[in-house]
Structures are given as C-alpha cells and as structure tokens.
Amino acid sequence: MKLSASTTKTIWIFLKRWEQVSHFSPIHDPKLPEVSRIILGGGYPELHAGELSQNVSMKEEILRAANNGMPILAECGGFMYLQERLSSLIKKHMRWSEF
Secondary structure (H helix, E strand, O other): OEEEEOOOOOHHHHHOOOOEEEEOOOOOOOOOOOOOEEEEOOOOHHHHHHHHHHOHHHHHHHHHHHHOOOOEEEOOHHHHHHOOEEOOOOOOOEEHHHO
8 A cells, every 4th residue: 555645754653554656746756755645744835826826737646646546544634635715814715727
C-alpha cells in the first residue's frame, strides 16, 4: 500500500501503518505519483494561490482520484486547496483560477 503526502508533518503518523510514502508538490508536480491514498497537510495556500491555480493538471488529478473513490485526508490549508473557491481579505470569493 502506498501513501502520498504533500507535506512531511502529518506523514510520521502513518509511517508505522504504511510501508511507502511518496511526496509530491501541488505547485510543481504535474500529476500524482501512483498511490492508494492522499494526504494534503496544512499550510497557507492563500500565499501561493497563483501557483496552485496554475497547476490545473494536479487539481484535475486529485479530483479524478477523489471521483474514483481514493481516500483523501486534508487538513487546514490542504482542505482549503481542495475547495472550488478561496476567500481572503485581498480577493474575496474568487475561484482558484482567478487568483
């Protein structure tokens, strides 16, 4: 069983349960590695909204994985990344693609 995670903070909880962890960047990587689960850790996606929204292929990969029933654990900023819209004090209620 393989697990994918974008941050290392949450991974340690799962290392005892799963043998292999694959890292990826929702900003830099065009697609997910071959995995059976995804963990999206915390962070500040509003600070990187432009870069995150430009990586359309990664968002499509994650959406496809979710639609195919892949378990996804997302906390804080990772959960914000999964949403269709992001609200901030600078740009309110904008779609990711509009940042």
